[in-house]
Amino acid sequence: MGVLALSATAFAADTQLLNLVMPDAQVMAGINVTTAKISPFGTYLLSQLAANEAGSNGHGLQDFIAKTGFDPRQDVTEILSASAGNATAPGGLILAKGNFQVDKLSALVGADSKQQVSSYAGATLITSSDPKEPHALAFLGNDIAVLGDVASVKAALDRAGSVNSISPALATRVQALSTTEDAWTVSLASLASLIPGGLNGPAGNSGAGQALQFAKNIQASSGGVKFGASIDISGQAVTDTAQNATALADLIRMISSLVSMSAAQNPPAAGAVQILQSLKVSADGTAVNLSLSIPETQVESLVKLAASSKPAASAKSRKL
DSSP states (O other), X not given: OTGGGSOGGGXXXXXXHHHTSOTTOOEEEEEEHHHHHHSHHHHHHHHHHHHHHHHTTTHHHHHHHHHHSOOTXXXXXXXXXXXXXXXXXOOOEEEEEEOOOHHHHHHHHHTSTTEEEEEETXXXXXXXXXXXXXXXXXXXXXXXXXXXXXXXXHHHHHXXXXXXXXXXXXXXXXXXXXXXXXXXXXXXXXXXXXXXXXSOOOOSSSHXXXXXXXXXXXXXXXXXXXXXXXXXXXXXXXXXXXXXXXXXXXXXXXXXXXXXXXXXXXXXXXXXXXXXXXXXXXXXXXXXXXXXXXXXXXXXXXXXXXXXXXXXXXXXXXXX
16 A cells, blocks of 8 residues: 555556556556647547548537537547456456546437436446446546446446555556556456466467467566657566576567568568567566567558558458
């Protein structure tokens, strides 16, 4: 609790959102939407969205904004997600800080007979009347939204007036990542525990088999993205032994080399090859560290290339 008793200024992640996170959380992710959307890449994506809206007359989004007073491009400042990291009992939360016109949103949702609007723990709670879709959306005031399964959302609302009680280890990682990265993720759970049925994939000497075997050794992981003139990506995987960390680092380098060699024969993939060439991988004790720095303009080029290839792919599928 000592770590969590720090003042709000110690966290870039919003304290009110952190208070809603389940105490047994093992996996969290977040994005500083305010910073991300004013970055060169964020500005580019928003301009592309505006162009797409203009091309389709923008009726869908503009109608939604007119009815709800909520513009997701402008009115959200931060998003957090959290989960206990238990594949056998999936559930979790998506938390958002922003400006929500709750009365208008509730009126729009209330017009749908499949949704029910009620009050719970001082919040506006919207639930599905379909038992096959046990999800819920809640608003605490006009600045916090909580989305998840009904039980998780109600439990979050019950915690709203308390100081968050996530583990000190997770709080420390969240503090470190959210104060230095624009988008980040951290997991204190082993990779095997996050996948239903575990990592019981093919064994043997195949690349996929080796990757699965090494993945079983990953006990925790984290990563972050910083947007700017370059997009800087960093990641870390913590294994059970230093020997397995070295082996995992070697495997990543080998896969990167194989991908680069095969992509080099495909001209449209040249940009991806250049990106992989900037990948740095190192082992430090039981940890494997990765870093990648990509010029923002190059990422824009790859997005444009991907967008331009979709019509060709669709035309080919129609011929088949």
